[in-house]
Amino acid sequence: MISKPKRGANTLGALVYLYGPGRANEHTDPHIVASWDGFAPDPGRDPEATLRQLRDALDLHVVRYRAKREFDKHVYHRIVRAADTDRTLSDEEWEAIAHRVVAAAGIAPEGDPDGCRWIAVHHGDNHIHILATLVRADLIQADLWEDQYKVEDELTKIEREYGLKDLSDTRTREYRNAIPKRAKGAELRKAQRLGREETDRDRLRVGVRRALAGAAGEEEFHARLAEQGIRFEIRRKPSGDPSGCTFTLDDGQVGKEVWFSGSKLAADLTLPKIHERFAVGADEPAPGRPGDQGRSATVRYRASTTTDRAAATIDDDPRTGQVAAVVSGTIEVLDTLALTSPVLSRKEINHAARALEYTAVARTRAARGEMRAMRSAARELLYGGPADGSGEEGTAAATVLASLVLLAIVIAKWHAVQGHQRQAEAAHAAATHLRTVYGRHAGRPLALLDTRGRQLPEPVRDRQEAALLQALPADQAARVLAEDGWAALAATLAEAEQAGHDPQALLTQAAGQRELASADSPAAVLTWRVRRNSRLPAPVPKATAEDRRTSAARSRSATGRTTTPAGTAAQPPRPPAPPAPDTVRRTR
Known part of the structure; x- marks a missing residue:
């Protein structure tokens, strides 16, 4: 299963979309298969229920919350779609899946009576839309920390239990492979204990990136790492060939260092990826020389x-x-x-x-x-x-x-x-x-x-x-x-x-x-x-007559004699006034 979240600020607009035909007429027979209490008004099944009634029910806690403070993008919209090769799931199966997804995301944790209000709308082509408003019954915003990762893990379990196609590799590739690797709980606690805003992993990742930025080769890269207090080692196979690289902060705690492989910092900081950058190269320049002003x-x-x-x-x-x-x-x-x-x-x-x-x-x-x-x-x-x-x-x-x-x-x-x-x-x-x-x-x-x-x-x-x-x-x-x-x-x-x-x-x-x-x-x-x-010069304020008189007075006071006021004859002559349109020199 594939699932992606979106955030918005218009509950009614989202409902109009869910109960409408969709962007390519893919919405057939939209109806609610699950909700926060099982009794949400359903315009897809109840002819007397309206979208505005459903909007008002979903927004109940949001309205109360906004009476005291602002809250932008309170709407949470998540699509959960089965693979094309999967069997068609029943409404009862989608209901159970929806409850598990909202619990994993932090919208309505299992056993929590104060969870957010939400609905799951089923469409005809084997997918549901979960729509939630992100204020809980206790008037606290929902905690969605790492919701995507948690939902992905739950979807992997669902796929195995329901006999569906395992798409965990696709989800991992899309959301995890390219982004920075997350710090673990112990790392976060250590940073908090030491009063640091960043974990060692984060500090290393940023330091390695800065050492790599524009580096022409390994020697320069290693020198920049050392300047930032980062130690670097290459792991080797029994044959002596390199198998990877590791980094640690040189905090002076010999024997207690925590080493991170490049792959544990980010996907593009592995040894092959670093060598790939050096192979690409970078033109110019040599380190700055005296006289390089400007x-x-x-x-x-x-x-x-x-x-x-x-x-x-x-x-x-x-x-x-x-x-x-x-x-x-x-x-x-x-x-x-x-x-x-x-x-x-x-x-x-x-x-x-x-x-x-x-x-x-x-x-x-x-x-x-x-x-x-x-x-x-x-x-x-x-x-x-x-x-x-x-x-x-x-x-x-x-x-x-x-x-x-x-x-x-x-x-x-x-x-x-x-x-x-x-x-x-x-x-x-x-x-x-x-x-x-x-x-x-x-x-x-x-x-x-x-x-x-x-x-x-x-x-x-x-x-x-x-x-x-x-x-x-x-x-x-x-x-x-x-x-x-x-x-x-x-x-x-x-x-x-x-x-x-x-x-x-x-x-x-x-x-x-x-x-x-x-x-x-x-x-x-x-x-x-x-x-x-x-190649026009930077704009600078034009000196007024009063500015020039003040400058001249200061100069006379300092030297005891008349000097050229700053900003007048000492500067290059003013360019001539622009000529008439038919005589302007053009360069093409």
């Missing part, structure tokens, strides 16, 4: 270009191997970005990387080209040096973060199409974390550009609007023009035009790098792409 901004711009290409790759070629490579490489990029970003940004970026681990694709060989490109971007970020988050580095950080948000959304869409709900939710969680840190970097430069855009002369603004309408499809252009971010984009296009670029060509190039429809602000995405592609 490199951290440059590598972030390049990483954003690589990220945009990765998103386009999934759109163009959504094969599993391509997605596996992109996900693995993106985690490396995020880990190195976390290590080289300002302190305030590291936590959210790390959370995004950890969330994306749950979107990994199991048992497939990653595409070498995509893996190499992303690993190279990670290596450049690592050796490009730390960024302080201001000026050009802040703008470059906002650019790569905007690209990573959209890539996470593309990954979420791919998993959703495959029916991988949990992986899709994890990708959306990663996007949420990235949006948070993006806002910290993007707020100031976008505000400066917005001010400039609103001050543009009307002919200049109209010219940029015309370029947008010619470069983008009508619906996309209309959305961008309606955004608050349009002024910032107009300012960027005017600046690029003044530097000798063709705004329409820049917009066509930026829009051609895909995935604008899912962006929170397509105007902002286009702004960063145009600035990156045309």
Whole structure:
């Protein structure tokens, strides 16, 4: 049996779907086969029962709970489907199965009179829908911790008892093989006893990933492990051939170390998978050299270009191997970005990387080209040096973060199409974390550009609007023009035009790098792409006359003589005003 959960916020909407024809007319004779008390009103059998009556009964505890506090997504919807080759199960059999599933999930534990309210609706093609509302009779939210794993274990028992096809391998492959391995009870208790937020297993997994991110080979990998206090050993067969690898934290407790094999950390941290990464390689660069100032901004711009290409790759070629490579490489990029970003940004970026681990694709060989490109971007970020988050580095950080948000959304869409709900939710969680840190970097430069855009002369603004309408499809252009971010984009296009670029060509190039429809602000995405592609400097506040007078006074006071005020003649001359439209130099 296969079972997948969904969460929602509309009980009546879910009931309308269950008692309707379904998306492909697969719902025949919908009726309740089991419920929390055995007396739920059933519109499928009782002509006087209505969907609203059933909704009110299911939502009873939710309404009482919401009188005191908010609760979003209170609806729990789980499909339980038999295999195509299984015999047709009776209503009585489905009733018994439903009771076991809701007990395993934590919705209505066996013998608990205060469990949640739920129903199981049977359809004609050998499956049921379990619909529950997640507030118990004692007005406590249901505890659904690891519900999927517990339901899977119960389904394995059900299959054996009822003589059904054993699909445990399929369930394990889909939900468990690719995701990080769970800590055991003893590990959790140890972490709690020592006052640590993470278990040793989790600390090792993150440390090994960071050591791998962009590493060119085993020597560099081992050195990075040692820097993080992680010991590494290779297990060998009697023949001397390697059979695996193990890791432990070097806490100074000789003889008491707890070793974890790579497979016990994550499916892609086994010795063969680690060697596979080294075989793929990573281009450039050598460790940073003196005089490499500004490199951290440059590598972030390049990483954003690589990220945009990765998103386009999934759109163009959504094969599993391509997605596996992109996900693995993106985690490396995020880990190195976390290590080289300002302190305030590291936590959210790390959370995004950890969330994306749950979107990994199991048992497939990653595409070498995509893996190499992303690993190279990670290596450049690592050796490009730390960024302080201001000026050009802040703008470059906002650019790569905007690209990573959209890539996470593309990954979420791919998993959703495959029916991988949990992986899709994890990708959306990663996007949420990235949006948070993006806002910290993007707020100031976008505000400066917005001010400039609103001050543009009307002919200049109209010219940029015309370029947008010619470069983008009508619906996309209309959305961008309606955004608050349009002024910032107009300012960027005017600046690029003044530097000798063709705004329409820049917009066509930026829009051609895909995935604008899912962006929170397509105007902002286009702004960063145009600035990156045309190599425009970071926006800085313009000094006012009062600022210049104050600066000059301070300079005279400090030196006792008149000096060139900061921000005037000491800087390069201002560029000339933009020429008339018919004389603008275009570069295509």
